[in-house]
Amino acid sequence: MQNSNQVFFTTTKCLDWKPILLTAKIKDIVVQSLNYLVEAERVSIFGFVIMPNHFHLLWKMMNGQKREYVQRDFLKYTAQQILKELKSQDYEQFSKLWVALHDREYQVWARHSLNVPIWSPFVWRQKLGYIHSNPVRAGLCSRREDYKYSSYKSYQLSNQSWPFLTISRSGKGFI
DSSP states (O other), rough: OOOOOOEEEEEBBBBOOOOOOEEEEEEEEHHHHHHHHHTTTEEEEEEEEEEEEEEEEEEOOOTTHHHHHHHHHHEEEEEEHHHHHHHHHHHHHHHEEEETTEEEEEEEOOOOOOOEOOOOOOHHHHHHHHHHHHHHTTTTTSSSGEEEEEEEEHHHHHHHHHHHHBOSOTTTTTT
């Protein structure tokens, strides 16, 4: 049985790795949704990065919330908002998300996000480092601090630009 206090490293990709998360407006939909989940005391978020075609989170559910339900609600809401934004601002990109399945016409997120339980401080630091290095490895910037949609600056530069973020360098006390 899943421990409700378990921290997870989660990766959610866009359907077929399509670069849907390109604009600040689209990325901000994800950020605002994360902020809402924290304010509603459903989750704590310890690290994140939003890439053009996927995102990573280091997070834990709060107050007995089940990860599957929180994640489902989060992905459903963000998909609806992203589709709404793309339909009005970038119809070409919107039309690329047409899937015509029995339960939906359009789809933003691939099914079955990767969820890896964090079981030690070593794994915590490893996953947080992976999150923070992702934009550099992908060639989106040359230095981690140059990428806006990441928790890196909050950790390394004491720049608390993300109010929803809980800083923990080691993971101790959270795993």
